[in-house]
């Protein structure tokens with residue numbers, strides 16, 4: 145229901161907002177939801193071109209009615225959780241109403257006063273994240289990483305039956321732009337008898353998408369695969385910063401812990417399920433030898449259109465590049481279609497034991513690596529665990545991230561006949577460790 149194509153996706157629809165029609169990420173066909181502030185209290189907003197539309201002001205303007213007004217009221221506070229809890233219908237009504245207001249020239253006088261330059265605003269985390277779970281649906285990443293950590297047994301036998309995940313840490317999820325302080329942890333060299341505590345020497349990124357849960361499920365209830373997409377409010381980009389040396393020593397038997405909970409960065413905007421409707425595509429067929437998913441994970445409609453045509457880029461700027469005024473260098477280009485499990489399968493599996501998902505919960509997809517080197521989604525893979533450092537245009541090399549490096553994820557949804565949309569940046573700069 146929420147993932148249907150309507151007049152808001154019409155590529156011929158234009159906006160009176162200056163520059164919006166030429167904006168590479170936020171034309172009127174996108175209308176992503178976020179939380180912003182401009183000196184006053186943080187509140188809900190919608191990105192349009194290089195402006196932000198104030199939803200709290202819109203809720204008081206008298207310009208909206210019905211479910212659109214209900215949604216704008218729910219988006220007037222410091223988090224979008226109340227809006228996410230309303231589910232797809234009011235969110236979609238708000239999208240349609242805002243799309244009409246921003247496209248009809250006669251509305252410019254009434255609405256333009258509620259638009260602010262994004263460059264003058266601060267963006268916040270769009271929702272208070274109650275729980276954060278990180279999946280592992282990038283099968284090429286899982287195979288590559290498995291080769292590093294378990295050379296004899298890279299892809300474990302459960303992988304093609306279970307959408308594998310681990311419970312991450314919600315408290316350290318932050319919005320794009322938050323600096324990353326290099327973490328300290330236990331490091332143990334292969335030939336050392338005991339670990340030392342020191343700043344990580346293998347600081348990495350992970351190219352992921354974040355899935356924002358809208359309506360949840362009650363404790364003890366499941367979410368059937370056929371309705372799982374209805375529980376997804378939208379997507380962001382997500383960087384699951386990782387300390388590979390800490391990870392290698394601590395991860396058995398319970399999985400990632402301090403190697404991955406020191407910061408998780410998300411892009412500021414929730415690109416809604418509604419906005420992403422035109423970019424649905426078939427889930428790539430599984431190789432003939434792979435098992436058919438169990439029935440609770442299999443839905444014909446999900447297989448037919450449960451993947452998303454989103455290109456994902458990773459870029460790096462080093463301090464030397466910054467000093468020389470050089471443009472960021474691209475480290476990787478992948479695509480969301482390289483996920484072995486769909487978002488609906490992740491949601492259905494998560495709730496399949498009666499675990500309750502709640503509005504504003506965040507799911508990471510796991511690192512989305514392409515099958516080939518130019519699309520690997522982490523430095524662990526790109527440099528083969530540091531054995532093949534990347535040569536940069538400055539003459540520098542990188543095995544893992546160094547202090548002062550700035551790493552940025554970008555995403556672009558594209559489909560023939562539709563206006564491409566973007567996600568905004570997911571960026572962070574590495575600061576030196578505070579002390580060991």
Ligand SMILES: O=C(O)/C=C/C(=O)CC(=O)CC(=O)O
Nearest residue numbers: 279280281289290350510511
């Ligand atoms: O032990 C392993 O195989 C690796 C585990 C992870 O790196 C967890 C993770 O964050 C998965 C991912 O991003 O795909």
Ligand SMILES: [Ca+2]
Nearest residue numbers: 278350384510
């Ligand atoms: Ca991860």
Ligand SMILES: [Mg+2]
Nearest residue numbers: 384404407408
């Ligand atoms: Mg993390």
